[in-house]
Amino acid sequence: MHEGDHHLLEVAGQTETAPRHAERPGAPQTSVRSVPPTWALWRGLWRRGLLPAGLLLLVLIALIPGIDALAGFDVAVIPMLLGGIAIGHPTLVTILERRRVTAGTLVIIAIAGSAYLGEYLAAAVVAFMMLAGEFLEEITLQRTRNAVQELVRLTPDVASVERDGAWVQVPLHEVRVGDRVLVRPGERVPVDGTILSGEASLNEASITGESMPVDKTNGAHVYAGTTSQSGAIVVRTDRTGRDTTLGRIIQIVRAAQDQKGATQKIADRFAVYFTPVILSIGALVWLVTSDLLRVMTVFVIACPCALVLATPTAVVASVGNIARRGGLIKGGVTLxxxxxxxxxxxxKTGTLTQGCPVVAAVVPFDGRSARDVLQMAAIAEVRSEHPLARAIVEHARTAGLSPADPEHFTMTFGRGVEAAWNGYRIEVGNQRILAADDPAADVLVAHERQGRTALIVRVDGHPWGVIGLADAVRPQAREVIASLRAMGVGHLVMLTGDHAVTAEAIAREVGITDVRAGLLPEQKLDVIRELRAAG
Incomplete structure (x- = not known):
């Protein structure tokens, strides 16, 4: 982006002009999602992909014996002109706006001089190598832009906002601070805000990293990009667009993507000094020899094609090699x-763990079998859409059970579910469905100390057993931690938005001693900065 383009907002490689009213309190904020114009997409595709490929094809055609006689002119003129224009325009803009001579300046001089001497093919090859280097670098950058695009997709395009007493669908960028927004079951929350009415189970993994859904009701804060898995809520809008927690995360990720690796920075600095030096040498050669061919030879040989190609080529090769082994490197700075x-x-969530709850243990009471407890729990939960319910039902089916459909089903927010089946009254819920002095409460607490979510199963008012659910640790996690220690990486830390008890249980299982729990993404970044400062 040129310095004069600071008024443009870029998100996931897209641009939109910032409205002047965006800074006024209560005015609609710019959305984190924008649609690029078609011409911008085609310009990017032409510049970064089709143009280098087209130049290569034309250069190869120009090498065909007799092609110039057949065409009636030197075919190499075509790729030379196309490449020269593609390089010359941004170079000229940079010189005029930033008052700085760049490596592109030397390339343009070399192309122009070669054309003057009739060496059109040499000029075309120089242009191709320059554009090919830029294209290879663009490939590595595109991998990192995908991360932002995934974050942008977390926000809905529209929101249900109260207008004149009715709920209407409006574009997200028209939502104002103070607006009442309706979030239905299965929908994503479009804004940061406070619940005014209703209750819902929210999946906040995209913000906090916590794999288990969180039950929220009046007065609780909600974040844009989270999902209501059950229940409907009315939210008062506190922040929109870039000001939301998700919007700030996107800005942080984009800022990290803009950082260049040390080698890339050295190459940039080298190009700044290299170009004036070569221009001076060319001037000296002209003064001594008065031979333009010799001057152009200096410029063509000194063209920074190798400088432009070296770093992106190495990065692309390394990233591809690692990808074939199942790894993902976001760019040169990381590599x-x-x-x-x-x-x-x-x-924690999705990295050290699988990212979804599974049944970790079934503890039956009073001589009953684990299958009996699991069967009753699955019958009660088979109609529920809650992630914990789905985990129980899936575990029961894996164990060879076939949960029957209950005759009656109700769900009580913050407690659990109740179902009637074949004369039984089945309850599955947390400790709120137990009496304060019920011995089963001790079993629930024991599971929670192990980082599990514990649910009690009661039939006709009697506890039948406890089911413990947890986010399963990846099988390779402990081995990876051990390998890093063996390689000399002495400080390993786990960052999570989950509760401390759950986080510490997972950390013990994989072999990590430094645990930071209850963190928002921005706080995780603060920890990274702290580790970086400590060396």
Whole structure:
């Protein structure tokens, strides 16, 4: 982006002009989602992909014996002109706006001089190599842009807002601070806000990293990008667009993507000094020899094609090699610093764990079998859409059970579910469905100390057993931690938005001693900065 383009907002490689009213309190904020114009997409595709490929094809055609005689002119003129224009325009803009001579300046001079001498093919090859280097670098950048695009997709395009006493669908960027927004079951929350009425079970993994849904009701805060898995709520809008927690996360990720690796920075600095030096040498050669061919030879040989190609080529090759082995490197800055790593921070949900709840234990009471407890729990939960309910039903089916459909089903927010089947009254819920002095409460507490979510199963008012659910640890997690320690990485830390008890249980299982729990994404970034400052 040029310095003069600071008034543009870029999100996931897309741009939109910032409205002047965006800074006024109560005015609609710019959405984190924007649609690029068609011409911008085609310009990017032409510049970054089709143009280098087209130049290569034309250069190869120009090498065909007799092609110039057949065409009636030197075919190499075509790729030379196309490449020269593609490089010359942004170079000229940079010189005029930033008052700085760049490596592109030397390339343009070399192309122009070669054209003057009739060496059209040499000029075309120089242009192709320059554009090919930019294209290879663009490939590595596109991998990181995908991360932002995934975050942008977390926000809905529209929101249900109260207008004149009715709920209407409006574009997200028209939602104002103070608006009442309706979030139905299965919908994503479009804004940061406070619940005014209703109750819902929200999946906040995209913000906090916590794999288990959180039950929220009046007065609780909600975040844009989270999902209501059950229940409907009315939310008062507190923040929109870029000001939401998700919007700030996107800005943080984009800022990290803009950072160049050390080698890339050295290449940029080298190009700044290299170009004036070569221009001076060319001037000296002209003064001594008065031979333009010799001057152009200096410029063509000194063209920074190798400089432009070296870093992106190495990065692309390394990223591809690692990808074939199941790894993902986000760009040059990550790749270059990997060899100097002394500390590694792991996210919990989806990194060390599978990211979804599974049944970890079934504890029956009074001589009953685990299958009996699981069967009753699955019957009660088979109609529920809650993630814990789905985990129980799936575990029962894996164990060879076939949960029957209950005759009656009700769900009580914050407590659990109740069902009637074949004359039985079945309850599955948390400790709120137990009396304060019920001995089963001790079993629930024991499971919770192990980082599990514990549910009691009661039939006709009598406890039948306890089911413990947890986010399962990935099988390779402990081995990876051990391998890092063996490689000399001394400081391993786990960062999570989950509760401390759950986080510490997972950390013990994988072999990590430093645990930071209850963190929002911005707080996780603060920990990363702390580790970086400590060396």
């Amino acid at each position: 270059e610093t990997a060899g100097r790593v002394t500390a590694v921070a792991f996210d």
